[in-house]
Amino acid sequence: MPRSNLILFWVNRKINHGNALCLVLVMESAILICHVLNAAVNLVDLDAVQELRTFNAMDVEG
Numbered sequence: 001m002p003r004s005n006l007i008l009f010w011v012n013r014k015i016n017h018g019n020a021l022c023l024v025l026v027m028e029s030a031i032l033i034c035h036v037l038n039a040a041v042n043l044v045d046l047d048a049v050q051e052l053r054t055f056n057a058m059d060v061e062g
Helices: 003-017 019-043 046-061
Strands: none
């Protein structure tokens, strides 16, 4: 039996057991979490962070 057929047979068996659906849900959840984290990072205003750093540096210098 060729290797690709063996993999397809294994995947098909997993689908029949319902594990593939679980795997798909886990992957979808991981992708969703990545999107949420990316959006959260984008919400942080980098200019505001830079201004804060500059203000703190000026405060330290006197």
